Amino acid sequence: MPRVEEGLIVKGVTADVKPYMAKPEIQAKLGFPETLVDNWEEAAVRKLGELLEKYKSLQVYLDTCVRCGSCTDKCQFYLGTGDPNNMPVARAELLRKVYKKYFTTEGKLFGKLAGAHRLDLNVLGEWYAYFHQCSQCRRCSVFCPYGIDTAEISMAAREIMDSIGLGQKYVNEIIGKVHTVGNNLGMNPKALKATLESTEEDLEEETGQKIRLPLDEVGAEVLMVTPSADFFASPHVESLLGYAKVFHQAGISWTFSTAASEAGNFGMFIGNYGQMQKVASRVSDAIREIKPKRLVVGECGHAWRVAYSFWNTLIGPFDTLDPKYPSPQHICEFTLDLVNRGAIKLDKSANDDLTVTFHDSCNVARGSAMGDKPGGQFTIPRDLIRASCNKFVDMDKDTIHEKTFCCGGGGGLLSDEILQIRIQGAMPRMQALHSVMESDGVNFMALICAICKAQFTKIMPKYGVPMTTAGGVHQLVARAIELGAKA
Ligand code: SF4
Ligand code: SF4
Ligand code: SF4
Numbered sequence: 381m382p383r384v385e386e387g388l389i390v391k392g393v394t395a396d397v398k399p400y401m402a403k404p405e406i407q408a409k410l411g412f413p414e415t416l417v418d419n420w421e422e423a424a425v426r427k428l429g430e431l432l433e434k435y436k437s438l439q440v441y442l443d444t445c446v447r448c449g450s451c452t453d454k455c456q457f458y459l460g461t462g463d464p465n466n467m468p469v470a471r472a473e474l475l476r477k478v479y480k481k482y483f484t485t486e487g488k489l490f491g492k493l494a495g496a497h498r499l500d501l502n503v504l505g506e507w508y509a510y511f512h513q514c515s516q517c518r519r520c521s522v523f524c525p526y527g528i529d530t531a532e533i534s535m536a537a538r539e540i541m542d543s544i545g546l547g548q549k550y551v552n553e554i555i556g557k558v559h560t561v562g563n564n565l566g567m568n569p570k571a572l573k574a575t576l577e578s579t580e581e582d583l584e585e586e587t588g589q590k591i592r593l594p595l596d597e598v599g600a601e602v603l604m605v606t607p608s609a610d611f612f613a614s615p616h617v618e619s620l621l622g623y624a625k626v627f628h629q630a631g632i633s634w635t636f637s638t639a640a641s642e643a644g645n646f647g648m649f650i651g652n653y654g655q656m657q658k659v660a661s662r663v664s665d666a667i668r669e670i671k672p673k674r675l676v677v678g679e680c681g682h683a684w685r686v687a688y689s690f691w692n693t694l695i696g697p698f699d700t701l702d703p704k705y706p707s708p709q710h711i712c713e714f715t716l717d718l719v720n721r722g723a724i725k726l727d728k729s730a731n732d733d734l735t736v737t738f739h740d741s742c743n744v745a746r747g748s749a750m751g752d753k754p755g756g757q758f759t760i761p762r763d764l765i766r767a768s769c770n771k772f773v774d775m776d777k778d779t780i781h782e783k784t785f786c787c788g789g790g791g792g793l794l795s796d797e798i799l800q801i802r803i804q805g806a807m808p809r810m811q812a813l814h815s816v817m818e819s820d821g822v823n824f825m826a827l828i829c830a831i832c833k834a835q836f837t838k839i840m841p842k843y844g845v846p847m848t849t850a851g852g853v854h855q856l857v858a859r860a861i862e863l864g865a866k867a
Pocket of ligand 2 (some may be wrong): 525
């Protein structure tokens with residue numbers, strides 16, 4: 381693959397690139413120690429012991445690595461930064477050497493000779509830097525012959541750090557906002573209602589039709605849970621218009637909910653089950669309140685992973701919903717089903733100014749599934765895109781489906797103080813995009829993730845690519861849907 385722009389990527393050690401630490405009041409809101417506890421080494425080792433008991437997979441991952449090297453060049457953060465500590469095997473080693481020191485006989489007896497190391501301040505500093513240069517995308521696990529998942533190791537390290545008072549500002553602040561206000565953006569119910577009303581007015585102006593964006597409508601057939609960025613961030617809101625047009629045209633009653641005004645669940649990024657459950661419990665509150673038959677989730681990668689893979693355990697069973705439908709169901713599957721049944725009609729020519737490619741969001745690609753056929757998470761969004769436009773091209777086969785690269789901003793890395801890492805981590809994806817821009821004239825990369833949208837629109841200009849090149853799959857649907865016409 382050609383380099384996007386020689387000289388843009390600054391190779392070198394990134395040990396000093398660290399996200400801001402959470403302030404005491406942010407830590408306190410989540411029930412974590414406000415600052416580094418006095419006995420932090422002992423407390424961290426105790427926490428690691430608890431996690432090893434709780435997650436047998438963690439111990440297997442720490443015991444199994446044979447240093448075969450298959451994963452070394454598979455992480456976008458290593459490829460983008462050139463920092464050897466961003467090789468998945470080296471990242472995992474930062475925790476593995478501590479595990480060896482306190483939990484294995486050879487580590488206790490032979491120390492450094494056995495690859496063991498005390499958790500001292502230097503190691504803690506390395507943990508804070510490099511476990512926040514991992515987007516928990518799981519790409520490395522695809523290439524590891526033993527399936528070692530460095531994302532889980534990274535989650536464990538972050539959970540340990542939170543437990544001793546070393547939290548990350550961006551992620552913990554957002555979790556706190558969800559607990560107190562209800563969503564990542566800290567948008568209160570009044571502001572949410574006003575935003576939806578003004579978007580309805582815009583929609584009426586654009587289409588001449590009264591397309592609704594309902595909120596808290598008890599008895600609606602579908603409860604729609606979407607990332608709060610969809611309510612007004614750009615390009616996210618374009619997909620919101622797509623969802624609304626789809627429900628309107630299909631004649632299906634639906635509603636958002638103020639209780640569950642956030643699909644995202646940053647609890648996963650810090651590996652904390654309790655936080656994940658507390659965030660997810662807002663969805664079960666909304667189900668009790670709205671009494672819908674169906675539960676549909678909007679475009680968000682990690683949110684879909686939590687919904688698909690964990691909601692049932694966290695807040696299930698969904699026995700009040702209609703068993704005829706998948707619970708939860710991804711919006712792409714929902715819309716494609718309507719297209720296939722002829723319940724809505726798409727005019728592909730509305731997108732004839734675009735040559736489209738698709739970025740598989742890694743949390744969807746490697747952390748979930750979609751529909752009832754294996755690989756549905758790859759085919760369903762592509763089928764919906766093909767139904768919405770005439771020109772579609774896939775990127776290099778080694779960068780799509782389960783081998784997709786992360787956008788560089790996932791896993792809680794979307795804060796500006798570590799923009800350097802985000803730009804560098806995006807390099808492999810931007811190279812693959814650039815390649816199809818040159819060979820096939822691609823000018824739109826469709827996405828199904830709120831974080832991918834925020835990340836790409838921010839970093840694309842750094843690679844000389846217009847930010848309007850990134851947008852949602854339902855942005856294409858919104859342009860192509862035939863409103864008013866009978867399918
Ligand atoms: S999970 Fe993703 S970001 Fe983390 S080490 Fe593996 S490939 Fe890199
Ligand atoms: S591919 Fe797996 S076994 Fe090989 S070095 Fe990487 S983590 Fe270890
Ligand atoms: S932001 Fe998108 S590509 Fe990046 S980790 Fe999340 S789902 Fe994956």
